[in-house]
Amino acid sequence: MEKHDCHSATHEYPHPFIHKVKLTRAQRIRGIILGSILFPLRVIVAALFFLISWPLARLRLAGLPEEDRSRPVKGWRLWLLHPIVWLLTRAVFFSLGFLWLKVKGRRADLKEAPVLVVAPHSGFLDIVVLFPAQLATVVSRSENTSLPVIGALLEFNQSVIVSRKDPESRKKAVAQLTERLTSGGYWPQMLMFPEGTTTNGSALIKFKPGESPSGFSRCVTQQFVTFCVNHVGMSGMRALWHTTSQFYTNLTVEFLPVYKPSQEEKNDPNLYADNVQKLMAKALGIPATDYVMEGRVPVNKLGGLSLPLDSPARETLSLLHKDGLGVHEVEAALDRMIDRCQSGAQGTVQASAEELASLLGLTDKQTAARICGLYSKDEIVDLRQVYLSVAALSGFASFKSLLHTAFTLFDKEGKGSLSAEELSDLMGALLGFPQHHTAELYTQASSQGQLTEERLLRVLTTHPTYQRVANEYMQPKEAGSLLASGKAVNNNGNMQNSNGSFHYKKKVE
Numbered sequence: 001m002e003k004h005d006c007h008s009a010t011h012e013y014p015h016p017f018i019h020k021v022k023l024t025r026a027q028r029i030r031g032i033i034l035g036s037i038l039f040p041l042r043v044i045v046a047a048l049f050f051l052i053s054w055p056l057a058r059l060r061l062a063g064l065p066e067e068d069r070s071r072p073v074k075g076w077r078l079w080l081l082h083p084i085v086w087l088l089t090r091a092v093f094f095s096l097g098f099l100w101l102k103v104k105g106r107r108a109d110l111k112e113a114p115v116l117v118v119a120p121h122s123g124f125l126d127i128v129v130l131f132p133a134q135l136a137t138v139v140s141r142s143e144n145t146s147l148p149v150i151g152a153l154l155e156f157n158q159s160v161i162v163s164r165k166d167p168e169s170r171k172k173a174v175a176q177l178t179e180r181l182t183s184g185g186y187w188p189q190m191l192m193f194p195e196g197t198t199t200n201g202s203a204l205i206k207f208k209p210g211e212s213p214s215g216f217s218r219c220v221t222q223q224f225v226t227f228c229v230n231h232v233g234m235s236g237m238r239a240l241w242h243t244t245s246q247f248y249t250n251l252t253v254e255f256l257p258v259y260k261p262s263q264e265e266k267n268d269p270n271l272y273a274d275n276v277q278k279l280m281a282k283a284l285g286i287p288a289t290d291y292v293m294e295g296r297v298p299v300n301k302l303g304g305l306s307l308p309l310d311s312p313a314r315e316t317l318s319l320l321h322k323d324g325l326g327v328h329e330v331e332a333a334l335d336r337m338i339d340r341c342q343s344g345a346q347g348t349v350q351a352s353a354e355e356l357a358s359l360l361g362l363t364d365k366q367t368a369a370r371i372c373g374l375y376s377k378d379e380i381v382d383l384r385q386v387y388l389s390v391a392a393l394s395g396f397a398s399f400k401s402l403l404h405t406a407f408t409l410f411d412k413e414g415k416g417s418l419s420a421e422e423l424s425d426l427m428g429a430l431l432g433f434p435q436h437h438t439a440e441l442y443t444q445a446s447s448q449g450q451l452t453e454e455r456l457l458r459v460l461t462t463h464p465t466y467q468r469v470a471n472e473y474m475q476p477k478e479a480g481s482l483l484a485s486g487k488a489v490n491n492n493g494n495m496q497n498s499n500g501s502f503h504y505k506k507k508v509e
Contacts, residue, residue: 017298019200035245042244046095053088057156093128099248105255113223114181120201121193136191197293205291207277209269221260227253303465304437312374312432313389333360337387389432392474407453417450
């Protein structure tokens with residue numbers, strides 16, 4: 001399949017984490033009929049080849065002391081077992097419908113490029129790229145080592161294992177990668193997915209720099225590999241069903257020319273990652289975006305700030321509308337919420353799902369629990385986050401008024417200025433998502449002394465980068481349509497009645 005058949009970007013920055021499969025009735029019927037026959041047959045045959053490869057994979061390191069396991073496999077364990085497992089791997093994917101693999105370009109050898117960088121990463125079926133890559137060594141999360149067969153194959157591959165939850169494991173993995181990639185050909189070629197997560201393939205998200213286990217070393221020459229496969233961006237079982245219910249699945253792997261980083265790129269891993277992302281996106285004919293995953297939430301990076309692609313405030317307004325709340329009810333709920341936050345009592349900014357339901361006037365407490373889940377990992381939510389982010393999107397106050405309220409809420413000692421930590425908390429509340437990289441904003445807003453409300457407002461409304469955050473992300477836009485009660489939100493942040501009169505919230509002035 002050619003690249004343009006695989007990806008279609010209808011606008012500059014498509015959402016890379018949402019994928020909807022649209023099938024005609026005829027396609028659904030054909031899928032059910034063929035899937036009922038081909039799915040079990042192909043999965044059984046593929047599983048059989050997997051089971052055959054299991055003991056062979058274990059045999060590769062069997063009987064070796066720990067010291068030898070930490071070195072590249074040599075001798076018969078390499079020249080005998082490697083081609084057998086390679087053929088079994090090909091047989092697995094042949095069984096699943098990958099009958100032909102179209103390879104464009106030439107794979108560089110180990111001396112030319114120690115690293116093969118592959119994109120896009122769309123699901124578990126992407127490991128088919130290991131076949132034309134001659135089973136290059138990979139980086140894998142530690143949870144996979146306990147899986148039947150998969151764990152044995154990772155051991156066979158002498159993969160670099162990393163635990164995403166353990167910072168020390170990540171540091172160790174990066175050190176291990178650096179050692180291998182700078183070994184001068186001592187270790188086999190590496191294969192990496194620099195996006196660090198899976199997408200729907202409609203755009204490339206921001207690549208991980210060299211300091212990440214999912215990233216790539218800026219110190220070595222690399223070759224970039226693009227590939228295109230059907231049925232990307234869906235759940236594993238659904239992808240397997242759609243793939244196996246076809247007579248065959250097209251796959252195109254393209255090896256781009258070897259890329260040698262400049263000295264400037266070697267000195268700046270982020271520059272190198274961005275340049276490589278743009279190069280590969282151009283080869284694929286899709287956009288290169290600033291999207292990245294943070295804590296399993298897709299965000300857009302702008303000036304160090306993390307802007308969630310799916311706004312918690314917008315989802316909150318949608319849930320409130322579904323529960324029957326109109327504009328007046330939402331306004332009253334926000335009044336109650338800010339009154340509690342400003343009461344000064346200890347712990348008033350924290351609320352349980354039950355308390356949130358009462359403040360919002362919800363009839364369905366499950367809705368309150370869902371709203372809590374949008375802002376917090378537990379059942380306790382910071383009311384400042386809910387109030388400020390929803391108020392910004394609802395248009396009940398001007399941005400200046402809203403920022404004044406936010407500044408007052410987070411200026412804990414009433415000193416008229418914010419610390420770096422307090423600024424992070426304030427921006428996290430306005431955006432509805434935790435902000436951990438606000439150092440750049442803090443520097444801009446405190447360049448002439450302390451970070452005061454006036455200086456912060458000036459930066460957020462005049463600085464080109466942060467002006468975009470205020471104007472494009474914290475503006476009402478379609479909030480009125482979410483509440484749908486005969487009112488719309490104009491571009492100035494005021495509520496406009498159907499008769500043309502304006503309703504403006506004075507509470508936060």
